[in-house]
Amino acid sequence: MSWTDERIEKLTKMWESGSTASQIAEELGGVSRNAVIGKAHRLGLKARPSPVKEKPAKVADEAPKPKPKVDPKPKVEAAPRPAAPAPAPRAAAPAQPQQAAQQPLPPSRHPRIVSVGPGGFLRQGPGDQQPPIPPAPPRRLVPAKPSTDIEGKTSLLDLNERICRWPMGHPGEPDFHFCGDKVNPGFPYCVEHCGRAYQAQLPRGARRPPPPLPFGGPRVR
DNA sequence: CCCTGATTCGC
DNA sequence: GCGAATCAGG
Numbered sequence: 001m002s003w004t005d006e007r008i009e010k011l012t013k014m015w016e017s018g019s020t021a022s023q024i025a026e027e028l029g030g031v032s033r034n035a036v037i038g039k040a041h042r043l044g045l046k047a048r049p050s051p052v053k054e055k056p057a058k059v060a061d062e063a064p065k066p067k068p069k070v071d072p073k074p075k076v077e078a079a080p081r082p083a084a085p086a087p088a089p090r091a092a093a094p095a096q097p098q099q100a101a102q103q104p105l106p107p108s109r110h111p112r113i114v115s116v117g118p119g120g121f122l123r124q125g126p127g128d129q130q131p132p133i134p135p136a137p138p139r140r141l142v143p144a145k146p147s148t149d150i151e152g153k154t155s156l157l158d159l160n161e162r163i164c165r166w167p168m169g170h171p172g173e174p175d176f177h178f179c180g181d182k183v184n185p186g187f188p189y190c191v192e193h194c195g196r197a198y199q200a201q202l203p204r205g206a207r208r209p210p211p212p213l214p215f216g217g218p219r220v221r
Numbered sequence: 222c223c224c225t226g227a228t229t230c231g232c
Numbered sequence: 233g234c235g236a237a238t239c240a241g242g
Contacts, residue, residue: 229239230237
């Protein structure tokens with residue numbers, strides 16, 4: 001793929017509107033993330049918040065500390081790099097007033113639509129990405145109305161020490177509820193369900209031994 | 222490890 | 233000019 005005017009324009013818009021290089025590359029298609037970044041730099045679009053911290057740029061008084069890292073490949077290039085010897089090279093970029101991110105912006109600033117993204121959402125400039133703080137509307141919390149098929153049934157919230165909590169149906173089913181009868185004192189269930197929950201221990205002789213499984217048979221839980 | 226952008230350098 | 237490889241950080 002070549003960089004046609006259209007593609008360059010798209011790249012520029014997306015780049016300036018804050019899309020990541022990956023997103024741009026995906027949108028354009030046929031190019032890699034690196035290609036996008038490389039092109040963007042060649043176009044002079046750089047200077048965006050990068051995960052890589054900018055140079056220390058300590059305030060001019062202490063040793064500049066020229067990074068003792070050994071350069072594996074010494075450049076022929078001497079020092080034509082305009083990489084500001086002055087402190088804070090990135091912040092000095094006159095392009096976007098992005099340093100005002102923490103400052104409350106004047107209300108006169110209205111969002112500037114930069115482009116229309118896939119799906120129709122409107123992209124905005126990096127400086128305009130201050131989403132309005134949604135005001136918490138004062139409202140009273142109203143208890144949710146239980147669905148009608150649970151109406152009159154004993155729900156989880158209705159359970160207490162005195163009512164039978166024997167499940168009726170299965171959790172997740174629309175009409176799942178609990179027995180709700182008066183409890184058998186000292187037990188979590190009513191008399192009827194206690195009879196199902198607690199089986200009398202049979203005398204040893206009357207106990208039916210578990211059927212022997214064939215060797216190697218399937219495990220049963 | 223995923224992601225990000227920056228930089229380098231052979232083509 | 234291009235972009236893969238690499239770097240460096242989140």
